[in-house]
Amino acid sequence: MEFDFQVFAHAWGTILSQPMLIFFIFVGVTAGIMVGCLPGLTATTGCALLIPFTFGRPPLEGLLMLIGVFVGGIYGGSISGILIRTPGTPSAAATLLDGFPLAQKGQGGRAIGMSTVASFAGGTIGALIMTFASPTIATFGLRFGPAEFFALALFGLSMIVAVSGVSLLKGIIAALVGLMITTIGYDPLSAVPRYTFGQMQLLSGLEFIPVLIGLFGISQVFRNIEKMGISEQVKTDLTRILPKFREIWATKVIMLKSALMGTFIGSIPGTGCDIAAFSAYAEAKRSSKHPEKFGTGILEGIAAPEAANNAAVGGAMIPMLTLGIPGDAVTAVLLGALTVHNFQPGPIFFRENLDIVYPLFAGMILAQAILLVVGLSCARYFARLVTLDPRMFTAVIFLLCIIGSYAMRFSSFDVFLSLGIGAVAYFMEYYRFPTSPILLALILGPLAEQNLRRALQISHGNALVFIDPVNHPIALIFIVVAMAALVSMYLRMRKSRLAELVRERETQN
């Protein structure tokens, strides 16, 4: 399965000849920027909230809108980061290091302008790499059997557990609970209903959308309500947004390098845009002729993380589209959206749905251009969102969450399920249990279970099939890398945790 230029050209024709598709990308990008701007709402929350708006529409429209939300959400986080030192999304945390000092100097507009251009440049490079690399990786994925798919699912889960929190144990517990949730309902291999306790609503398992909205929408609303009134109201005033060509040209190498780094890091399952942004920032600082100026408000400090985190969007899409393994929480949501529209993500989706896959590539590239236009022309208005009264928008988002949970199958059970899961997720964050592994487990659970059982049945119960270097070398590689990631993360976490415990005891004494 080579990259097909003819199909790609046809996909562009499809996108450009259907104004509705462009409209959906535009809506997605704009909504994404708005969500990203609002502190407390991430790109994941944005996608979770907007999935219900794709139900009644053709799959391509919905998927393009969600891609737009992803692209816009990652960029939008930088606006609040720059203006009020509160990143709208975790991936913008590195941007504020230089963005906020610039805003303090009265150059917030300049900082946002640079962030927009860097996001466009990084996002376009990431999207292009995704477009040209994905078919080859999908071909590789077509060779996978049950053992490889199980190892891949294990790999994806291990990576997200390894990077999702301060406690490996709590990450594993969260993933196990997520996997348990996927066993509710009919067993796909034997059709035996499991853990339904006679409830009709549970026969098809817990619906993905209400659980997703509970985990990332409702829990965030609860958090916002509890914390309401603690943060102060702020005023923002933007001057010139459009950056000078000279300033952009001066950061071209940093943008290119950061975009390549970002795409690579984003394509590793479990990493995501925030890690890409910090890595690129650190690299830009390390290789700079004047590293001491980083953190004082320089444009390179904005260009590097913004190019990287937007490039990571394209990177994270690669394993999601080609292997059915989400790169991070947002791509897990997108994967869920694919299944909602009756697609089975993975190499087969890639082979059999070229009419969807290639327009997604084209749409992703187009989304970057729309981001640039919308970002530069409307940044002033988006900046005003930062000052929006949280009492108003939190109430509206609560309503959106409730309606979104209901609209999937018109079920009140799903609304209460969403509220319940939201309450659990709200407390989980306080007690330092990460929620992302649950989401990934919901996606990867069925893949892991079915392929584990199939592989064992084929091998007559020989568990060594997963680490057989002769017949299943790919499975072995996935398992070794997953274990290595877990062990190295355990050692790092242990070190930082010991330091934390020592500090705690010193404080007590």
Add this chain to the structure above:
Amino acid sequence: MRKADIITGIFLMVLAAGVMIEAGTYAHRGVQIEYFGPAFFPRILAIALILCAGLLVINALRKQALRRVEFIDRRGLGRLALAIAVGIVYWLAIDYTGFLIGSPIFLFVLMTVLGARSWLQRIATSLAAPLALWAIFEYFLVISLPESQVLYLLFGES
């Protein structure tokens, strides 16, 4: 966070034991080879969860629990409980009020609970947001939102 970890650990162990016991009830059902049947995966998960939850409790007993970095604001928690109650009542009454009548009331009450004071903003938001949502769902996505049964009984339409 020691106490919380101990309680969570014990709860998870009980949950995993329940999963294990329940899995036993359909272990011999289904058309698959018995050993890798419908009970196989839940049992593996239950064993793993018991081990991890046990470790969580042991860590907490050895005073190696992570420290809480954030604390729940008590006044905020009261406000949250009230907001959840408003949400539950809204949805329990939705069949009687319908989306178009229930949602503006829900939003207005919720914004008041959250501390919004401007009458104009509260009324405008609580009317505009549900109306926009309803129009999008009804005409654009062609998805019907709940309609009022009471109005339907009284007037034949909601």
